[in-house]
Amino acid sequence: MTHLTIQSNLSLNNFLFKSSETLELNGITALFGPSGSGKTTLLRILAGLEDRATGFVSYEKEIWQDTKNRTFLPPYARRIGYVFQDGRLFSHLTVEENLRYSCKRAHKNLEKKKIIDFIEAVESLELKNLLRRHPNSLSGGEQQRVAIGRALLQSPQLLLMDEPLSALDLKRKAEIIPYIENVASHFQIPILYVTHNIEEATRLANRMILLSSGRIVASGEIGEILERADLWPLTGRLEAGALLQATVGLTKEGMTHLLIGKEILKIPAVNIQPKTKTRLRVQAKEVAIATELPAHLSIRNILTARLLSIDIEGATFAELLLDVGGQHLRSRVTREAVHELQLKKGQKVYALIKSVSFEGCLFT
Amino acid sequence: MSGHSGNCVDNIAHDWLYPGMGSLELGPVWLSLQLATVTVVVLLIVGTPLAWWLAYTRSRIKPGIEALIALPLVLPPTVLGFYLLILLGPAGPIGRFWVQLTDSTLTFSFSGLVIASVIYSFPFVVQPLQNSFEGVGLAPLEAAATLGAKPLDAFFSIASPMAIRGYITAIILGFTHTLGEFGVVLMVGGNIPGSTRVISIAIYEHVETLSYEQAHILSAGLLIFSFIVLLGVYIFNRRLPLNRM
Numbered sequence: 001m002t003h004l005t006i007q008s009n010l011s012l013n014n015f016l017f018k019s020s021e022t023l024e025l026n027g028i029t030a031l032f033g034p035s036g037s038g039k040t041t042l043l044r045i046l047a048g049l050e051d052r053a054t055g056f057v058s059y060e061k062e063i064w065q066d067t068k069n070r071t072f073l074p075p076y077a078r079r080i081g082y083v084f085q086d087g088r089l090f091s092h093l094t095v096e097e098n099l100r101y102s103c104k105r106a107h108k109n110l111e112k113k114k115i116i117d118f119i120e121a122v123e124s125l126e127l128k129n130l131l132r133r134h135p136n137s138l139s140g141g142e143q144q145r146v147a148i149g150r151a152l153l154q155s156p157q158l159l160l161m162d163e164p165l166s167a168l169d170l171k172r173k174a175e176i177i178p179y180i181e182n183v184a185s186h187f188q189i190p191i192l193y194v195t196h197n198i199e200e201a202t203r204l205a206n207r208m209i210l211l212s213s214g215r216i217v218a219s220g221e222i223g224e225i226l227e228r229a230d231l232w233p234l235t236g237r238l239e240a241g242a243l244l245q246a247t248v249g250l251t252k253e254g255m256t257h258l259l260i261g262k263e264i265l266k267i268p269a270v271n272i273q274p275k276t277k278t279r280l281r282v283q284a285k286e287v288a289i290a291t292e293l294p295a296h297l298s299i300r301n302i303l304t305a306r307l308l309s310i311d312i313e314g315a316t317f318a319e320l321l322l323d324v325g326g327q328h329l330r331s332r333v334t335r336e337a338v339h340e341l342q343l344k345k346g347q348k349v350y351a352l353i354k355s356v357s358f359e360g361c362l363f364t
Numbered sequence: 365m366s367g368h369s370g371n372c373v374d375n376i377a378h379d380w381l382y383p384g385m386g387s388l389e390l391g392p393v394w395l396s397l398q399l400a401t402v403t404v405v406v407l408l409i410v411g412t413p414l415a416w417w418l419a420y421t422r423s424r425i426k427p428g429i430e431a432l433i434a435l436p437l438v439l440p441p442t443v444l445g446f447y448l449l450i451l452l453g454p455a456g457p458i459g460r461f462w463v464q465l466t467d468s469t470l471t472f473s474f475s476g477l478v479i480a481s482v483i484y485s486f487p488f489v490v491q492p493l494q495n496s497f498e499g500v501g502l503a504p505l506e507a508a509a510t511l512g513a514k515p516l517d518a519f520f521s522i523a524s525p526m527a528i529r530g531y532i533t534a535i536i537l538g539f540t541h542t543l544g545e546f547g548v549v550l551m552v553g554g555n556i557p558g559s560t561r562v563i564s565i566a567i568y569e570h571v572e573t574l575s576y577e578q579a580h581i582l583s584a585g586l587l588i589f590s591f592i593v594l595l596g597v598y599i600f601n602r603r604l605p606l607n608r609m
């Protein structure tokens with residue numbers, strides 16, 4: 001667990017970032033919020049790219065910025081890696097030259113085990129076949145892989161990624177995500193990952209910092225944040241649904257089995273190693289409820305659940321909170337259904353989820 | 365090019381002093397090339413940091429500086445030459461300082477011509493450089509900074525190679541424009557063989573003395589040379605592997 005302290009007001013033009021928090025970073029932390037909430041600005045301030053920003057920033061025990069004491073570490077003196085939204089590879093250099101550019105200028109005097117060498121980075125991002133190419137001949141996904149490799153070769157203490165996948169389509173995103181996960185786990189470098197895409201955030205991140213209008217609204221473990229009803233206006237209640245921790249099981253007949261406690265959830269086949277721990281977002285509107293075990297059904301997933309609470313919403317809808325193997329699941333149904341099925345708190349129910357509803361999520 | 369002993373030198377001096385008598389005068393040609401080269405070198409050294417500053421500054425005085433630099437584009441060379449003559453003359457502030465320093469005058473000397481040419485050709489070097497630095501933009505430099513490159517390092521390793529077209533345009537425009545200048549040279553430098561008698565002055569004098577043959581040789585030479593250089597620039601610019609695939 002590393003600590004990033006952002007204190008007092010970091011101001012820049014009319015953008016005011018208010019915080020007096022020490023944030024815990026571990027693994028991948030999603031910096032999440034609607035556009036205009038200051039995600040990128042905050043990332044740029046952390047990198048030292050906004051020399052007009054005032055305030056205090058420290059990482060671990062190193063002070064990066066302290067306006068009161070006239071301390072400002074320029075970007076090249078901060079041990080960070082930065083992946084820009086648009087890659088920003090140097091078009092006059094080959095891929096290998098781009099990577100070497102970073103190597104040559106990486107921080108000296110590091111312990112040997114902290115240095116990420118060229119071969120290691122090239123192998124972990126599978127860049128070997130791209131080395132002689134020029135950036136403009138690469139696909140968007142390849143460019144971002146090189147950009148990640150280049151940032152990694154700074155042997156950074158902290159990797160800052162500014163929506164690195166936003167320019168890519170769903171298929172390309174799914175191709176790159178495993179590389180980012182691998183970077184985080186293999187090199188043990190905390191990653192601060194800016195995104196406004198909840199799918200990306202839930203797939204990649206284990207922690208979340210929630211931003212709104214230049215303020216940190218919440219930070220912590222991602223599942224806890226998405227569960228909090230008071231944050232739904234920001235995390236998107238209907239979209240957010242619930243986040244299930246799952247272990248990947250076998251894939252057969254075009255379906256991958258995910259283990260959630262003792263329950264099995266089948267989703268369209270994905271290319272993930274068995275036994276991998278993963279997170280799956282289940283939208284509330286995709287979950288139906290039955291009070292008896294149904295038969296002759298096309299729905300592949302029937303999970304045994306306990307009904308924890310019923311929230312009536314206006315004249316039409318109700319939201320049910322369910323317990324599935326110790327984890328929360330949400331179901332959005334009509335009030336009419338609640339009434340006819342005579343649903344009550346504590347009751348045993350069956351949660352029905354169509355496998356098809358997971359089609360096209362970031363796993364595939 | 366100086367000294368008065370030996371037949372060869374005398375012959376050259378003879379040709380300078382009596383244009384139209386020799387078949388081909390190399391004196392003014394050589395002098396013009398020297399002047400253009402020195403001017404371009406000085407302009408690159410002075411103009412690059414200035415163009416860099418103009419491209420990235422958020423300062424309020426930027427438009428003022430830009431207008432000042434662009435002045436030689438619109439002013440008649442005689443106006444520029446007139447003020448330079450006053451500034452550089454032995455009574456002027458710069459000229460007086462120069463006399464104290466070197467014991468010689470700036471006006472009607474090669475050094476004076478270099479100063480005049482630098483000012484006269486300033487926009488032709490600074491503007492293409494500024495444009496190409498603006499074209500490079502901040503983005504690659506920010507990326508370089510996050511990769512551990514200090515500003516000067518980023519300038520040489522990223523901005524300069526990316527702005528290579530701007531450099532080539534600046535060098536060629538600065539060089540050819542200096543070769544072709546007339547009014548300022550006439551006012552500041554006069555017509556001293558081997559020192560300030562550049563091609564354009566020589567042509568003017570040939571025409572005045574009705575030595576059309578000599579005027580033809582120099583004029584056609586300058587015309588063809590300028591065309592070939594510009595043609596080369598345009599061909600090179602098209603083939604430049606800036607965005608290699």
